[in-house]
Amino acid sequence: MNQKPRFGLYALVTLSVVISFFPIVWLILTSFKNTAGIYAWPPQYWPDPFTLENYISIFTNSPELLRYILNSFIVGVGTTAITLLLGGLSAYALSRLGMRFAGVLMVGILAVSMFPPVSLLPSLFQNFLNFGLLNTYTGLILAHAGLFLPFTVWMLASYFATLPVEIEEAARMDGMGFLRIFLTIVLPLSWPGFVATGLIVFIFSWNEFPLALVLMTQNAMRTAPVGISLYPGEYAFPWETISTATVLAIIPVLVITAIFQKQIVGGLTAGAGK
Amino acid sequence: MASVTLNQIGKAYGAVTAVEQFDLEIADGEFLVLLGPSGCGKSTTLRMIAGLESITHGDLMIGGKRVNDIDPKDRGVAMVFQNYALYPHKSVFDNMAMALKLQKMPKAEIAERVNGVADMLGLTPYLERKPAALSGGQRQRVAIGRAIVRTPEVFLFDEPLSNLDAKLRVKMRMELQELHGRMGVTSIYVTHDQVEAMTLADRIVILNGGKVAQIGTPREVYDHPATEFVAGFIGSPxxxxxxxxxxxxxxxxxxxxxxxxxxxxxxxxxxxxxxxxxxxxxxxxxxxxxxxxxxxxxxxxxxxxxxxxxxxxxxxxxxxxxxxxxxxxxxxxxxxxxxxxxxxxxxxxxxxxxxxxxxxxxxx
Amino acid sequence: MNRTMNLEQRTALTGIGFVTPTVIIIALILIYPIIQSVVLSFGQSSIDGSEPYHFVGLQHYAKLMGDSQFWNALGVTFTFTALSIPLELALGIGLALLMNESFKGKGLARLAILFPWALPTALNTLIWRWMYNSDYGLFNAVALQSGLADRPINFLGDTSLAMGSMVVVAVWKTSSFMALIILAGLQSIPKDLFEAGRMDGMTKWQEFRQITLPLLKGPILVALIIRSMDALRTFELPFNLTDGGPVNATESLSLYAYKVIFDFLDFNFGAAVVVVQFLVIFAMSLIYVIALRNKD
Structure with a gap:
């Protein structure tokens, strides 16, 4: 239909893609340079020599960087599991069980999700200290669950709204209780919603900084963003190690985003549309 | 099988009355149709009988027992929904067997019952399929079959034919008629289609704006409409x-x-x-x-x-x-x-x- | 189940059971700490309980009002928000319009644009800090080699440049998020509206002004709310990019609060800071809620 030359369009698209992507490309290139290459003048645009020594060095000399990634993974998975289960139950109750204060509760949940995380720090740090939750996975998972449950409830409630309620009613007529309906009917039928929400919550948890910084004070318990940010260098920031660790720490997010792009975008925009 | 008694049954949401209180006695084996335009309260009435909606006024008796506060599954009623409400992730067999499984019926007995009903409804070749792989008419049969296997005392139908195309609707209507003739189970049927009401019903309850306008046989409501609304609603043109x-x-x-x-x-x-x-x-x-x-x-x-x-x-x-x-x-x-x-x-x-x-x- | 309760009450009870764990966690992690911060901010105590809490009234707030570093942090936060949000919005609308066109490789393009948002801000910031580096950074290399600059530019160390450098990182990271929300809004506009517009003889620009923009009001407002809440509580961006420097030129309210609490271990004064920050954000969200109410 429209056969106009689309050069301008493609130029703009290319520009956007390049701007979005070049810092990540530059990071990856840096991770393949040797120390001399990183601090060379004029700078190397392409690694010369192209080397894997930074990656090998991380595995042999800086295992704590791998520990950070493992920590992030444990916290992310734990947070996702808890928020999906509890948030799913809540969203189901609030959207389907005709609770009298459901509307008020939903708005309240939305309101508290706007609290600035830093406002929580003095109190959370003190309480976690007193209850022995500092430097524990349980502690940070609990904190992240608190931060991301509001989002989960809203996302899943808006997903449930798209399911025909009659199937659940048929299940009641068949003799199921609400918990069984949730587990055997609602969960399997809304798995795309759970997948999208779960992925986003995992990314949120992986990326979260202030609480992870304050509630995990021991080096061995730090999550990837915090651990890498605080990684001690002898003189200045050891960029060869940092860039390599950063690449490793963002790979999970890159992979998840790439594979589940549709679900994540759909989930985010649906969540924001509410 | 059982009679159903609605004793001054009514539904209010706060100050808003959805169904004004009314009396109705449904005889054992009767086919009763609730008829009216959308929003008249017919579905709400059916859902109160099903137990999906709480009853705010009056007493509901099924088989002489008050069931207001009894769970849907324990009321001895089975329901056929407008959009079939089949479990999309379960096979036709599992859809029909669900209620029996939840009653912890022995597997062999479940299989016997489901197969029997499937045979009666011509569903035997489709038992292993998922609902998505069925046509609209077949899905409706599964929904009906799911209700039949439970051998309920009362069948509830919520506009079961309105999602079918015109030709299929006529065919299914006759099948329902035949089924009721064969099984003789008390049936309560909600529809906005006067042809369905006239052809299926022993008696029709016509509702308008949450109020019962008339209760009578098809002939009575046609020949002697009690209100101007009934007179205008029944008959076409x-x-x-x-x-x-x-x-x-x-x-x-x-x-x-x-x-x-x-x-x-x-x-x-x-x-x-x-x-x-x-x-x-x-x-x-x-x-x-x-x-x-x-x-x-x-x-x-x-x-x-x-x-x-x-x-x-x-x-x-x-x-x-x-x-x-x-x-x-x-x-x-x-x-x-x-x-x-x-x-x-x-x-x-x-x-x-x-x-x-x-x-x-x-x-x- | 208790037979004396009616159906509705039993359902409600189940619902309460389902909601309770979530409400408890949210109360413990989000609500109680705010209340505790308010209590802390009106008293003096020690973290480990060796010094019992005693009430000191508005003492910490009085100190806060006289603290020039607090006012600086407030100013930095507002400047950062006021600079980055309009840029993000403009770029977001542009990107959304671009992504709403059909072209080859759209999926890949959308993915590339999504990446900056999906990656941890803390690590994104490190990447940019490396590129801004005045000795070995990419930007200076390009600038010097191309002759655009004759000596290294101190992006992060120069008080007049640091804020701009920080805004660039924020805009780079979050324009894509704006774009996604606006794009979803764009795609929900019925196509026949544009066809009707074309029948009425609208130009592309008139189409944008008369149809697109008015119908995007809702999504734009939502995107603005989410983003300004984020910008007002920005923390790891200055933490990792400049640590608030040079001379506090990029010290956001969150970073200032963090430093008071964890560098000087002054929890009571720090609590006063976070309470004020909380009130600022609360006031902003109220303004937005009123704006949303009035949009229809």
Missing amino acids: AMNFMSGRRTGDHWQIIDSDLVLHATERLQSTDPALTLGVRPEHLEVFAPEDAPEGPWVFDAKVKLAELLGADALLNLSVMGQPMLARVGGTDFPLAGQSVRVRIDPARLHAFHPKTGLSIHSEAKQ
Whole structure:
């Protein structure tokens, strides 16, 4: 239909893609340079020599960087599991069980999700200290669950709204209780919603900084963003190690985003549309 | 099997009344239809009986037992939903077996029952399929089969045919009729389709705006509509209505030259009445063939529409617009002058304010 | 189940059971700490309980009002928000319009644009800090080699440049998020509206002004709310990019609060800071809620 030359369009698209992507490309290139290459003048645009020594060095000399990634993974998975289960139950109750204060509760949940995380720090740090939750996975998972449950409830409630309620009613007529309906009917039928929400919550948890910084004070318990940010260098920031660790720490997010792009975008925009 | 008693049943959401309290006695084995336009409260009533909606007023008895606060599964009722409500992730067999599994029935017995019902409904070849792989009619059969396997005391149907196309609807309607004849289980059926109601029902409950307008057999609601609403809702095309003002022993039809003699049937102390006559109760003659009499009037054909077997004539009967239904073979065309006979025994009359029939009033 | 309760009450009870764990966690992690911060901010105590809490009234707030570093942090936060949000919005609308066109490789393009948002801000910031580096950074290399600059530019160390450098990182990271929300709004506009517009003889620009923009009001407002809440509480961006420097030129309210609490271990004064920050954000969200109410 429209056969106009689309050069301008493609130029703009290319520009956007390049701007979005070049810092990540530059990071990856840096991770393949040797120390001399990183601090060379004029700078190397392409690694010369192209080397894997930074990656090998991380595995042999800086295992704590791998520990950070493992920590992030444990916290992310734990947070996702808890928020999906509890948030799913809540969203189901609030959207389907005709609770009298459901509307008020939903708005309240939305309101508290706007609290600035830093406002929580003095109190959370003190309480976690007193209850022995500092430097524990349980502690940070609990904190992240608190931060991301509001989002989960809203996302899943808006997903449930798209399911025909009659199937659940048929299940009641068949003799199921609400918990069984949730587990055997609602969960399997809304798995795309759970997948999208779960992925986003995992990314949120992986990326979260202030609480992870304050509630995990021991080096061995730090999550990837915090651990890498605080990684001690002898003189200045050891960029060869940092860039390599950063690449490793963002790979999970890159992979998840790439594979589940549709679900994540759909989930985010649906969540924001509410 | 069981009778169902609604004793001053009503539903209110806070201050808003969804269904005004009413009494209804449904006999064992009866096929009862709840009929009305959308939002009239018919589905709410059915859902109260099912236990999906709480009852705010009155008592619901099934088989003589009060079930207001009993879970849906323990009421001995099974329901067929409008959009089938099949579990999309389970096979046809599992869909039909679910309630029995939850009752912890032995596997062999479940299989025997499900297979028996599947056989009866012609679903045997599809038992392993998922609902998505079925046609609309097959899905509806599964939904019905799921209700049958439970051998409930009462069947509840919530507009079960309205998602089917017209042809299939007629076929399924007859199957339902046959099924009810065979099983004889008390059935409560919600629909907005008067044809379904007339053909299936032993008795019809017509609801309007959350209020029961009339309860009666199909013949009663057609021949003796209790209110203007029922008169207009039952019958297609709808009844012709006209406003009459009393002048001596005649009813002068407003905005026309039509004057109707106030027969014994049309006696009322009201100064004004709403009069009604069904299109099929008007007889249309060519002027030269017309009989003489006080109930024969001059009319003009404004528009003639052939439906097939029948034709619809848009008439102006001495200035009063009326629709007549006549045979489809030899009917007058637009522009022609005709004579119209109104059968006085078929004239209905309603109080303009209350909408109540003056005849039913006289009977009471 | 208790047979004396009616159906509705039993359902409600189940619902309460389902909601309770979530409400408890949210109360413990989000609500109680705010209340505790308010209590802390009106008293003096020690973290480990060795010094019992005693009430000191508005003492910490009085100190806060006289603290120039607090006012600086407030100013930095507002400047950062006021600079980055309009840029993000403009770029977001542009990107959304671009992504709403059909072209080859759209999926890949959308993915590339999504990446900056999906990655941890803390690590994104490190990447940019490396590129901004005045000795070995990419930007200076390009600038010097191309002759655009004759000596290294101190992007992060120069008080007049640091804020701009920080805004660039924020805009780079979050324009894509704006774009996604606006794009979803764009795609929900019925196509026949544009066809009707074309029949009425609208130009592309008139189409945008008369149809697109008015119908995007809702999504744009939502995107603005989410983003300004984020910008007002920005923490790891200055933490990792400049640590608030040079001379506090990029010290956001969150970073200032963090430093008071964890560098100086002054929890009571720090609590006063976070309470004020909380009130600022609360006030902003109220303004937005009113704006949303009035949009229809």
